Amino acid sequence: MTSGRPLKILLGCDTFAPDINGAARFAERLAAGLVHRGHEVHVVAPNTAYRKNPAHTEIIEGEPVTMHRLPAVRWLPHDWLRFIWPWRSKHYARKVLDEVQPDVVHIQSHIVIGRGLTRIAHKRGIPVIATNHVMAENILDHTTMPKFIDDIVLRLAWDDAARTFAMSRAVTTPTRKAADFLERTIDISGVVPISCGIDRSNYTPVIGTRERNRILFVGRLTGEKQVDVVLRAITRLDPALHVTFDIAGGGDQRKALEALTVQLGLTDRVTFHGRVTDEQLRELYSRASVFAIASIAELQSIVTMEAMASALPVVGANAVALPHLVHDGENGYLFEPGNIDDLAEKLTRVLTAEPAEYERMQRASLDGVAVHDINRTLDTFEALYRDEPLPE
Known part of the structure; x- marks a missing residue:
């Protein structure tokens, strides 16, 4: 001080x-x-x-x-x-x-x-x-x-x-x-x-692999966040992974994204939580397997830092400031913005990682967020x- x-x-x-x-x-x-x-x-x-x-x-x-x-x-x-x-x-x-x-x-x-x-x-x-x-x-x-x-x-x-x-x-x-x-x-x-x-003490990192493969996104549901890219990528994942997708946040694109979820046949795998309390948000972070953010307009991304403080690997678009937080191959992976197949491939890498490799990515997120x-x-x-x- x-x-x-x-x-x-x-x-x-x-x-x-x-x-x-x-x-x-x-x-x-x-x-x-x-x-x-x-x-x-x-x-x-x-x-x-x-x-x-x-x-x-x-x-x-x-x-x-x-x-x-x-x-x-x-x-x-x-x-x-x-x-x-x-x-x-x-x-x-x-x-x-x-x-x-x-x-x-x-x-x-x-x-x-x-x-x-x-x-x-x-x-x-x-x-x-x-x-x-x-x-x-x-x-x-x-x-x-x-x-x-x-x-x-x-x-x-x-x-x-x-x-x-x-x-x-x-x-x-x-x-x-x-x-x-x-x-x-x-x-x-x-x-x-x-x-x-961020105050890292507000988050609860849980080290170790998860029983279920849960992808998480937190943020405003607006066009530049490109949540639709994540939804489309989920359809390219191996069904044997039994992936679910939690979306926390509200915005003008919610109805369109809900309609797209139905169109893609993902209704039973995607949950729109809307606006959540801080306690509910911490729980979503702690139980997720990976944080996915396809946004092309992040000057920093507080939610990505929150995910890292919760020991989550992150798969993020290689755009603007996300590469500042997501170091490819260390605490997750970067994908080409808008490229559905690339995103699906990077999500698969995280979700199929061996336990030791998954924990290494988790600890890299914790180390990376310490400077913030x-x-x-x-x-x-x-x-x-x-x-x-x-x-x-």
Whole structure:
């Protein structure tokens, strides 16, 4: 932990609890971890209705966090996303900054809330740290516009992101690959890779082969996650393996995936659990044989780290940041994105591995996730907040 007095930190989040996604989960863990270390943490985020709630305390990850919930409307093409009107972002930023008077602002997105906070904080001389969790596929999957319009909007959005990041003391993103992506996309340099981090003590690794072959996926059921690729790969597996597939999470693609499950004749082998509690999630991780993720838009993938902390081998798409976590032949395998046969072959390798080889992959996952401990993440952000040298 860095030295010095406790700080008053304002986190600007375009997505936060009760939303369930990687960016929201990271912000929750960051807020709770900072409170646990003695800092005063305020979070500004969309409300679940179009009204402004007075500042109030919410218990986040077991810690009291001061919340500022802003009036928000539902983004209809998406199953849960809510946002504040962009032209109101600076107005709300002024009000929250007047009320909180923070030492530092840390935005989790440059889209709406983060954009407004950065501009007003910059004018007032309040340092801003900006973290990017955004990829094009995450946004464009939920528009209803023609592709040429999407391309124009995307270019304008990244131009605006560049202006926002230029006002920040530091820009961070979860991995080196994600930092490279951002630096190429908006011609920025010096992006700092900082893992989202997890508390490994929250997970229960069970070393040893399983009685049943269970594949697991956890996450939002959206197009870029490509859960359909996993479903199709299961049809290519040897029936003698008696494989089942557990899917935890909700999203706009759930009905389509359920229909595909019926079409593929997998109804008795696939279970859609929907949104689950933390306890249910830990149980799913602990009993699974392998974690499968076909996503092509992961800037880090907290769920993959959770699977690794649960001692699961991982079979993941060789795309964006997944190779940062999945080391081919060590804690699992990488497959060519979208290649059903390649995925089926890599799943078969894990599910038919000899006990000693399976346990070797399990222990490699545990070793690989150790560097993503949440305390390393908190140390690094504290140093950025204080403008101190970063830890190793």
